[in-house]
Amino acid sequence: MFNSKKRKARFLIFGLLALVMVFPFYYMLVLSFTPNESALKYPPQLWPFHPTLSNYVQAWQSNNFQLYFLHSLWVSVISTLLGTIIACAAAFVISRFRFFGRKLIYMIFLGSMMVPSMTFILPQFKEMEHLHLLNSLNGLLLVYTAGMIPFTTFLMKGFFDEVPKEIEDAVVMDGGGKWTLFWRIMMPMALPSLVTAVLFNFMGGWDDYTLALTFINDPHKWTLPIALQLFQGQHTSAWGMIFAASVIQVLPIIAIFIAFQRHIIRGLMAGAVKG
Amino acid sequence: MEAEQRYRRILRIKDKHYVALFLAPAIAALILLTIYPMLYSLKISFFNWNLTVPGSQNQFVGLQNYAEILKHGEFWHSLWITICFTFFSVLFCMVIGTSLAFLMFQNLKGASIVRTFVISAMVIAPIIVGTAWRLMYNPGWGLINYFLSVAGIGGRPFLAQASTVLPALIVVDVWEWSPLVMVIVLAGLQGLSPEVYESARVDGASRWQTFIHITLPLLKPALLLSLLIRTMDAFRTFDTIYAMTGGGPGRSSENLNILMYNTAFEYFQVSKAASMALLSLIVITVICTLIFRVFRRNEGEAQ
Numbered sequence: 001m002f003n004s005k006k007r008k009a010r011f012l013i014f015g016l017l018a019l020v021m022v023f024p025f026y027y028m029l030v031l032s033f034t035p036n037e038s039a040l041k042y043p044p045q046l047w048p049f050h051p052t053l054s055n056y057v058q059a060w061q062s063n064n065f066q067l068y069f070l071h072s073l074w075v076s077v078i079s080t081l082l083g084t085i086i087a088c089a090a091a092f093v094i095s096r097f098r099f100f101g102r103k104l105i106y107m108i109f110l111g112s113m114m115v116p117s118m119t120f121i122l123p124q125f126k127e128m129e130h131l132h133l134l135n136s137l138n139g140l141l142l143v144y145t146a147g148m149i150p151f152t153t154f155l156m157k158g159f160f161d162e163v164p165k166e167i168e169d170a171v172v173m174d175g176g177g178k179w180t181l182f183w184r185i186m187m188p189m190a191l192p193s194l195v196t197a198v199l200f201n202f203m204g205g206w207d208d209y210t211l212a213l214t215f216i217n218d219p220h221k222w223t224l225p226i227a228l229q230l231f232q233g234q235h236t237s238a239w240g241m242i243f244a245a246s247v248i249q250v251l252p253i254i255a256i257f258i259a260f261q262r263h264i265i266r267g268l269m270a271g272a273v274k275g
Numbered sequence: 276m277e278a279e280q281r282y283r284r285i286l287r288i289k290d291k292h293y294v295a296l297f298l299a300p301a302i303a304a305l306i307l308l309t310i311y312p313m314l315y316s317l318k319i320s321f322f323n324w325n326l327t328v329p330g331s332q333n334q335f336v337g338l339q340n341y342a343e344i345l346k347h348g349e350f351w352h353s354l355w356i357t358i359c360f361t362f363f364s365v366l367f368c369m370v371i372g373t374s375l376a377f378l379m380f381q382n383l384k385g386a387s388i389v390r391t392f393v394i395s396a397m398v399i400a401p402i403i404v405g406t407a408w409r410l411m412y413n414p415g416w417g418l419i420n421y422f423l424s425v426a427g428i429g430g431r432p433f434l435a436q437a438s439t440v441l442p443a444l445i446v447v448d449v450w451e452w453s454p455l456v457m458v459i460v461l462a463g464l465q466g467l468s469p470e471v472y473e474s475a476r477v478d479g480a481s482r483w484q485t486f487i488h489i490t491l492p493l494l495k496p497a498l499l500l501s502l503l504i505r506t507m508d509a510f511r512t513f514d515t516i517y518a519m520t521g522g523g524p525g526r527s528s529e530n531l532n533i534l535m536y537n538t539a540f541e542y543f544q545v546s547k548a549a550s551m552a553l554l555s556l557i558v559i560t561v562i563c564t565l566i567f568r569v570f571r572r573n574e575g576e577a578q
Contacts, residue, residue, distance in 0.1 A: 011378075011381075014374060014375070014377075014378040015378075017371065017374060017375065017378070018375065018378065018389050018393060021371075021375070021392075021393045021396060021450065021453065021454070022389065022392040022393060024396070024407055024408065024411065024450060025392060025395050025396060025399070026392075027407070027411065027418060028399075028403075028407050040416055041416070042415070042416040042421070043421050044416060044417075044418050044421050086300040086301050086304065087301060089297040089298070089300070089301065090297060090298050090300075090301035090302075092297060093293070093294050093297040093298050094298075097293075097294050099291070099294050105298070105302070108305060108309075108310070109301075109305070111560070112305060112309040113507065114507050114556070114559050114560060114563055115309060115313075115556060116510060116511035116531070116532060116552070116555060116556065116559065117511055117513065117532075118511065118513060118531075118532040118535045118536055118552065119312075119316070119535070119552040119553075119555065119556055120308070120309065120312035120313065120316060120552070121536075121539070122316070122539050122545050122548060122549065122552075123311070123312030123313075123315040123316050123319075123549075124308060124312055126315070127307070127311065127312065127315075143308065145304065146304035146305070146307060146308035146309075147308065149301050149304050149305065150305075153301065178293045179293070182297075203398055206400070207398070207399075207400035207401060207402075208400075209400065209401065209402040209514045209518075210513055210514055210517075214540075224400075225400045225402045225403075228400070228402060228403060228406075229402055229406075229518070232406060239410065242406065243407070246399070246400075246403040246406070246407070249400060249403065250395065250398060250399050250400070250403070253398040254391070254395055254398060257391065257394055257395075257398060258391055261387070261390070261391070261394075264458065265458060265461055265462045265465060266462070266465070267462075268458065268459055268462035
């Protein structure tokens with residue numbers, strides 16, 4: 001039907017683009033399997049000729065790595081759970097009820113999505129100090145939770161808006177309350193959007209550096225991104241180990257992404273893209 | 276219809292407490308972490324608070340902070356850097372992300388594996404992204420200079436030169452966040468019905484015509500969403516730049532976020548930092564509103 005030479009050329013260009021995009025991560029992987037002695041060789045090695053797992057073993061066993069891993073896990077999982085549920089409840093109400101101030105509240109949600117993270121870091125710092133939540137993982141967790149709410153509300157409202165009124169009415173006719181409607185009907189239906197929200201929220205907590213750096217000073221309470229930064233100071237030339245640690249940090253998210261890829265794309269489609 | 280409306284109105288009154296209950300936690304979070312900090316920032320921006328000067332938080336100076344910021348060059352310099360960074364990063368992200376989405380949409384062999392790898396760029400913590408790229412940009416044994424020297428082009432210390440540091444940082448941001456645009460546009464593409472294409476084909480439209488007149492307009496919501504998200508995020512980039520250059524060399528990569536951070540936590544001039552924060556909030560609000568308006572207006576013309 002169409003000129004196949006032209007098509008091939010286009011695929012070649014796109015393929016090259018994809019390759020370039022993939023390359024830095026590939027290089028990280030290669031370095032993480034390369035023994036430290038040969039990591040800094042010139043010309044750089046693009047393949048681990050003497051692959052070793054020692055970087056991973058070393059990273060995993062050093063500098064309280066496991067502790068920091070657990071901290072990150074705790075902070076991200078709990079804040080994701082809290083943030084997602086709170087935002088879903090708000091999105092549900094904003095989408096399905098008409099009440100005074102509804103538009104204004106939604107506008108404030110949207111507006112706070114724009115706020116640069118650094119803008120309120122100082123007031124938040126002072127606030128946390130006041131509430132005795134500085135240097136506390138639970139305090140950090142609360143900041144993450146609050147930070148997730150605007151985008152999640154936006155995403156989920158987009159989905160809830162698409163659910164036909166008839167479903168709502170049918171539930172009410174059957175004697176179900178709004179509670180049943182929310183938990184039993186809406187939330188299961190919203191699964192793809194929900195998965196998307198959960199993933200983005202988890203990523204927000206898991207990858208955060210700035211807030212953790214600002215709110216946590218006690219080395220015993222650090223999270224993984226802070227620890228990774230610290231690694232570089234202590235092992236200046238141990239690039240293999242630094243990237244092994246980084247790969248360990250990235251793996252959970254990639255695993256989630258692979259597992260839920262279809263949902264995530266469908267979720268964005270159902271929620272935000274249409275809304 | 277009328278009966279249903281009456282029925283709904285009764286429901287509405289009956290469910291008032293649900294509204295309150297469901298909204299309360301979200302609103303509490305908003306107040307604690309957005310509204311209160313905003314008012315607090317506004318308040319301290321009128322004072323001359325320096326963390327190292329005791330009692331200075333009670334020194335009311337009115338609009339003096341704003342006047343000083345607007346008069347001195349550093350804010351304008353950082354604003355300019357932020358805007359350049361945001362503009363080019365978003366532009367390339369949109370082009371590359373959309374291209375990648377179309378590539379992935381072709382259902383080629385191995386597309387899902389490539390997709391997973393491409394997406395991994397966006398899930399890596401920004402602080403690690405910064406480290407990895409700093410390594411690749413290394414003038415001595417970094418990969419990029421190696422490739423350049425193989426290609427016969429002389430390498431250079433990209434991150435240490437004022438003239439190259441911004442483009443180098445933009446490349447990193449584009450690499451990191453094009454996948455997000457890809458995912459969103461891919462979602463939009465998968466939401467389009469194939470009938471649209473088929474009817475266009477029947478009408479004898481060329482591939483390019485179909486793309487310009489049918490696919491792109493239908494993708495508008497997805498494009499708008501990714502454009503807005505990317506603009507907001509590029510405007511507030513911090514981690515990656517902080518990890519790679521810390522704003523340097525000199526001030527040549529000091530964007531607004533880094534300037535604010537340094538003002539508050541290096542120089543302890545918290546009032547000044549708060550004023551900057553509010554000014555930058557105004558700027559990003561204006562930018563986002565403009566983007567929204569332009570998209571809306573085009574929509575009106577198309578119909």
